[in-house]
Amino acid sequence: MADAAHLEVTGLTKRFGGLVAVKNMTFSVGAGKILGLIGPNGSGKSTVMKLIMGIERPDAGSVRINGTEVAGWPSHKVARMGAGIVFQHSRPLHRQTVLENIKLALLPDKLTRLLADPETDTKARAIAARVGLSAVLDRRPATLPFADLRKIEIAKAIARDPQVLLIDEPFAGLTSKETAAFSDLICELRDDGRAVLLVDHNVKSVARLVDRVLAMYVGERIAEGTADEVMRDETVRRVYLGGSIETAARPESTFRDSTTPFLEVKNVSVNYGKAQALDDVSIHVHAGEFVSVVGLNGAGKTTLFNTISGFLPYAGDIRREGASLRGLTAATIARKGIVQCPEGRELFIDMTVRENLDLGGQHLPPAECAEQIAWLFDLFPILRDRQKQAAGTLSGGEQQMLTIARALMMKPKLLILDEPTLGLAPVILEQLSKALERLRQTTAITVLLGEQNVTFALPHADRVYVLEHARVVWEGEPARFAADVGTGYL
């Protein structure tokens, strides 16, 4: 091709065991262009980035950087061909200063270079000035605010003057002012004639920057076009918002404990070092109620659940049936009936399905344990067939069902589900959805569900909270969700 794009991806495919994480992806990014690669959690967009950068090896397909085929190369060679990546999580060298961290990225990959090139210092300072780090050159990363740490990552990535720049979730954890400054920086880099790939969850967050957007869902491309076109796309809307959602909310006043709810989170704040993960969050859940907490990645859902489960120190108060949970260990909280299904599933993958369930039922008398297992097999029939299989060999959806089943073995009063749909195909989603519905219909269980998949979060919910940038920004009936806040979730 005469007018070769800087980055050209053709037929890229990656499987992890039986799971196809990326399926036949094809796209290209030209010089001075920005492509947004978006998709909900688990859609495979991060994998695409890793495949381009050589961190994972593709099973099939081609990746060309400036016309050179680099698919399957180790990442240091891909980097030398002119690709750079800005990781979402910054891990600078903490014993070195900001300047030294930037210098690191400028060093040649040579063993003989015992003294740094004097030019390195000038170059490093110039890069620092460009990204806005001049004032903190001699500070150590640990003493800097979060936004500056992101700048260090950008500085390192552009140190080698890459023609192709991959940026993972550019604005995660930044305030709106910082986001604006970061956007300007990205535009400047584009204007240098680089090809930029922005990977994010939503069109909205990158819409202002991108020339084109490619939307992915469970490993496949579902739409491509300008930001507006993609936001109007029917498939995209269905994936993010669901079609017309049937809701079955029960009014809050029908719950018997309407004065003292089963769980009450009052003005809770949590900090991770410099980043505020929860800011004055208050929610409550009545006994028997199904409450969904909707929020994008990084909004604070997992932090909220981990705080309730007693894993994190917090300011504020968390009460269960009126009694404060402060001071109780995570184990005590779980044993008393607040059980969490973590996002990462955390099954014992080498044990069989049955063994995983038995472990969950450890504290039950054998007869009751058997009864509970029989009930769970009715709830999730697929698990009955898979009893003797190792948990690690199950598909993602089956693993999720097992995780929920194992939590139910503990006969929880309140079941917390953290993003159960992570990385699941639509068919599986439906099965899981039906199981949850049956759970809601047949038991008096209380459920607190965290989701960014609105389609999944709304149908069962009695009430919905929306969490955004560590704060609760909306509370209401699921039926009002789409009209009130829906567009933010495209």
Place this chain on the structure above:
Amino acid sequence: MRGLSTTRMLLIGLIAVALASFLPLGVSGYILGLLTIAYYFGVFAMAWDLLFGFAGEVNFGPTFLIGTGAYTAGILDNLYQPPISLCVIAGALAAVAGGVVLALPALRVRGPYFGLTTLVAVLMLQNFVVVDASLTGGEIGLTVPDVITISDTKNYEIALWFMAASGAILFALSRSPVGLILQASGQDAVQAGALGFNVTKHKLTAFIISAFFSGLAGALLVFYLGSASVGTFIDITVGVQIIIAVVIGGRRTILGAVLGAIFIIAMSEALRPVGDLANFIVFAMALVVVLFFPNGFFGFLTRSKETS
């Protein structure tokens, strides 16, 4: 900026070495002998710190490298009596060769498996020495016909300057661009790769350098002691003591390792009257340091300055 700048650190080291070089004027041959061993031990510890503190690889088999160097030099001297310098160089090179053979496959595995591989290598070497007794002296030990010198002072000076030179080289390396890349590779191999650094190449080099100094020190120590035995050069306990020396001294500091080594040797000697309890006490102290002062002496010193 940095708590102690590179030049200031080297200066302090130099002053310490200069002071130590006057010790023979005032202390007994017995103490000099102890310090001689402690200095060689210090080189073992610094070489290990380069791998663990910077490349981030936990090598449980420092004694595989040391033993290979020591026994190669000793056996060579026993069989052919070439000049001692030749034996020592051969020992160092053998340690490098052994290190490469071990590291190439071991660096392909991650985390605990790398450590396990190095641990098994020690056991294999130990077994080889015991089984092939006609060549190695077996469990009784290997006596070498030559020593470098019988003068306590001379031996002390050789050990001191050898340690000083090794320390200067390893320290300068750790603070050079190569050391920076090595730290980055140890901390986050994925990111280092994405910045264009061949992580395996850098880690292998660190392993070779570590092996070279370990083997060299091992070979020199043989010609100081006049003998080599499994108990002094290869046994897992020796390896653990080296690791403890680094941890007590402060990992990722290179120079702290020497302090730790001197401390360990001095403690073992001071506690000799209590017999077998000595090791127990040293290990218990190490446990306390690991649990409560994970940055060691040196880390403690520099850390308190860093934050100020």
